[in-house]
Every structure is written in structure tokens, then in C-alpha cells.
Amino acid sequence: MPPRVAPPDWLVRTLRPQRAPIPWAAASRAAIAMAAPLAVGLATGHSAYGALASMGALSGVIGDTADAYRMRILNIAVPQFFGAVGVTVGSLVNGRGWFAVAAVTAVALVSGMISTIGAVASVSGLLLLLNCVVGAGLPMPGAWWLAPLLMYSGGLLVLLLALLAWPLRGGVPERAAVAATYRGVAHLLEAAGQDPLTYAETRLAVTQSLNLAYDLVLARRARAHGRNPELVRLVSQLNAVTPIVEAAPAVHQCGVPLPPQVPDAVRALADAIAAGRPADGAPLKLPEPDGPASRALDHAVRHAAEVAARTGDSEFTNVDDRLGHPAALRVRARRGARNVILSGASWRYGLRLALCIGIAQTLVSIVPVPRSYWVALTITFVMKPDFGSVFSRAVLRALGTAAGLVVAAAVLSEVPIGWWDVPVMLLLAPLIPALTPRGYAFQTAAITPVILLLSDLLNHQGTALLGPRLLDSLMGCAIALVAGYLLWPESWHTRIGDRLADAVSDTAAYVECAFGDTADPAARARMRRRLYRDLSVIRTEFQRALTEPPPTGKRAAAWWPLVVSVERIVDATTAARVRVRHGSPPPSPVEVGQVTAQLRELAQGLRDSVVLEEVRADFGAAPGLREGVLEQVRQEVAATRAIGIRGGPTGPRDPRDP
16 A cells, blocks of 8 residues: 655645634725725726725735724834835836836835834835835826825725724723733633643733733823823733733642632633723632742732722822833834844845845846736745745745635636626625635735736736736745745744744843842843743744744754743743742842853853754753752753753753752
8 A cells, every 4th residue: 555645744834724713894894995996996987096096905904903093003004105105116117127127126125124123114115015016017097196196095995994993992902902811811820730731822822912912002102192091000900910920830830720719800800801990899709828829829819909990090190110101103213223224134134035026027027927017026925034934935825826816717707897896806805804814825815816806907808817927926936935045044044043042041131130139020020021022932933934844844843842941941930939029938149040050051052053952051960959949940941951952961960850
């Protein structure tokens, strides 16, 4: 019997759809925002103008991902402005030969560099280059200013629809995010003392929920003048849940499940926060604590209940604001611009993108390729490392385009140009926000028929668009793989070891801060939050690396247990700090110094290694106390060293080590 042929693991992980709820509101906005311009254009006899406005709406639909209303303004309006600039530049160089090639390549360099600033800047850079490529490759109807105006208007229509409920639901997304964090913490407390895998997964979900809540509250707070009472209340509630999160590892290490009254009390606080009302001020009926960990948790839950029960704005005026005020938008923009200009990473990515776009523009200028601008469009989408692996996106782009062409073939062959395009758009447009969370291939499959329908309104070529679309997409993927991936070793030699080494060094600093006499509690809390956030980012980088083909994917899989082990060290350190704060004797400076020295030695070993098996950091049996509040931390460090060193530690081994 012949052996069963199975696809490689990296390909299976790449193609596996992600689970996500359908964003019904965003789907409805997409249907209206993309179909309405078509209807207006057909009614006025300017179908091409309607198609351009729908293209702008498509860009707005792709950026319509924020929960908070103020964030929607940034996520949609700012990228649309850059998109308008891009189509203007492209239109001005349309048909100007090598000058157009040079101009688009220069825009690609700028686009790639600004994409490294952040999420909004990344989408802005994407639309800047996309629309520039479209303007340079497709003659625009009307005056030079008409196309950018129509496309910007389409994006603003999406923004208008996204903000309709703001007067009625202002502040609801922020409250919902804080309430979701409390519910996640309740699940974490239910998992404490039980299955370690379930606890680890739940803790990761809590970290992600905290990240989202902090981002939403701080983003809104950066635009609020003075001390907005509602925002101060949300900040104080986030501050109050932090001690519960810190106490959870200590409770989990005890190995005894918590009574259900504790997570139920936290879940009741979440319900009150979500409803925007004070919690019940009655004393909580919690079981009597029987140790430092349970005392810490009892104190933290009661404090959170007291904060959630506050009613008057004056009660929040003197809260311990650990988050602080973010810098003004202009200050952050100035910092971002300075970092882009001085950052080697931004220059490298900008040059990679410019090289690929330059090759594509040169190729289609020499070789006659129908609808040649699709080659550069494909490269622009694929060459987004902050959206995922370049290699995987190239594969997914090709597969998604092929699937989308099947739908497009049916639409272009059976639906006549005219009013029938409006109901078809009503059906196709909602698929974009519905399928985008599933993965890049699904998003591409949803966008492809929409783009071809709009292109047909501009060119009237029908099914003749299908072949060039597939050919250009494959050419773009090939250029991105060769010039943007294989020629740049840093893109296929994973740098996870460097990121993980930085996290280990930060963990050493956290251990020192946790047990130092002069450490500020607010600074310690910020350091812990930053460390957990960095570890969450590293997890995301690992997940992207796992979708790379060998050897990168295999190397990432080998390093994965080390990531989990570093997270356990942070948890153990937090748990030890909680015990000290609630009665356990503090560790001596010698013990703290031993642990931090071992962590820094391991970090250096990780930086010096290419693959996991080559990590070397000799850990002799450190003299000193073996029983104490840092014992669990020491055991986790020893376990991490054993993972990071082939065959275990190379130095003398203490028989009491686990």
C-alpha cells in the first residue's frame, strides 16, 4: 500500500482558517458604502465615478476594524488621506514612462518606511502605495483632482456609517473592553490550581484583553482634555483589576482550586462595568483566606469591588493612576518620524519594498502585460511583514486569487453591466469584513471579485479580465518571494532568538525591580504590564514563523517551549512578590542576584545561538538558600535553562534541582 501523501505542517497551519465571530455591523456598512456609490453613479450616468467612489469605500472597509469610535476616525480617515495623496501622485505620472517607474518606486520606499511606525501608519503606507500604483497604471476619468476626491469620499462614507451610533453608544466600546477583561480574569481564577495548560491559555487571553482595554482607554484619553470623569473611572477600574491578575499566579501555584464565590464576585463586577452602573456596595461574601496567596487575592477582589461601587466623580479624583497620560498626538508623531528616519529596520523594509516595486514596474514597462498595475498591487499586499509571513502571504495570495476568480467568472459572465451590479455588490461586499478575520487567503478571495467588478465598470472587458488578473498575481507573488524574501536572509532566518533574549533580559530587570527596596509600585506594575505585552508580541511572531517553510518553521517550533518557560518565570516572580507583600519573608539580595545573573547569562546564550541546540550558558549549583519565596522562580529558571541547552545544563548539577 503506497504511503499516504500529506501536506507539510507549515502549509496546513497557513491554510487553517481562524475562528472569529461575524462582524454583522461592519458587514452591513460594507454593503451600503460600496453599493450606494454604484447606484448614484448609474443614476447620474457616470458609472465610472461611482466605481471610483466604491474603490475608496473598499479601502475604508478594509480599515474598519476598530471598536472605539475615536479610533475609527484614525483607522479610516488618516489612511484615506494618504490614499488620496497616492492616487494624485500616480495620476500625475500616468503614461510618463520611466519617470513613472521612478516615482512609484520612490513612493514605495516612503510607504515601506512609514509602515514601521504603527498600525495606522502601516495601513496609511499601504493605501499610499496601492492608490499610487492604480493611478499610475489606470487612466482616471475627469480632472486630476476628481479621482482622489471620489475615492476619499467613498472612504468617508464608510466612516460616516461607522460613527452613526456614536451619540447613543459613546464610551460603550471602552466599557465593554474593561468588562471583558474582568470576565477574562474570572475565567483565570476558575482555572487557577487546575490544569496548567488551561491556565496558561487563559492567562494569555487575559493579557490580550488587558492590552486591548489599555489601548482603547489610552487612545481615547489622549484626545480628552482635562480629567474626563468617565475615563478616570475606567482607568481606576483597570488599575483595580491588576492586583487580581498579579495574585492569580500565586493562587495557581498552591494547586488548590478556588471556591466559586471568588470568580463569581469578579464576574458580577464585570456585569456592572458593562452596564455603566456602580457595583453593589454590599460587603462581599468570600471565604476566609488561609495563606499569603489567598490573602492577596481576597484583598485585591475587595479593592476592585470598592472601586467599582464608587458613585460620585469626586471619588475618582485622587486615584492611583498607574497608566499616566500618554503624550500628545503631535509629540508621538514627531517621535515616530524621528524613529523612522534613524531606524535601520525601517530603511531595510523600505528598500525591500522599493526593490520589488521597481522590478515590477520595470518589467511591465519592458514586457507588454495587460492590466500591468496588478503586479505591483499584488507585491504591495504580500510585502507586509507586520500582517504576517511574506512567504505565507504569497502562497495565500495566489490561492485566494484563484478562488476569487471562480466567483468573478460567474459574476462577469452572467451579470450584465448596469443596475444588476448594485445587488451583486450588496451580496459581495459584506463578505470582505466577514472573511477577513478567517485569514489572508479568505480576504483575498472576497476582495478579488469585488475588484474585478469595479474594474469592469471602468474598462468594460468582462471575462477578459480573469486571465490577466491571475497572471499578474502570480508574477507579483514570484517577484515578492525572490526579491523581497529569498534575497534578504533576515526574512527567512528567524530572529526570534533575539526577541526572546530581550524578553529574558527584561525578566531579569523585573526580578530586580520586584524585590528592590526602592522600586516604585507604579513603575513595577508598568514594567510587568510591558513585559507581558512583549511576551504576547513574541508569541505572535512565533505563530507567524511557524507558517514559514523549513528551516525557519522547524526552528520556531523548537524554540516554542522556551517562550512558554519564560512566561512561567514571570508568573513565578509575580507570585513571589505577592507573597512577600502579604507576609512571606523577602528574599536576600544574594538570592535575587543569583537569579538575575542566571537570566542574563541565558539571554546572552540565546543571542549567540543560531538554532536552539547551540545555546550554551553554564549554570552551576548556586550556593544559598534553597527554600524561600524565590524557590519556584529558581526552579523555573533551571527548567528554562534545560530547554535552552541540548542535553541539559553543562555545568555541575545539584541533586536537589528538579
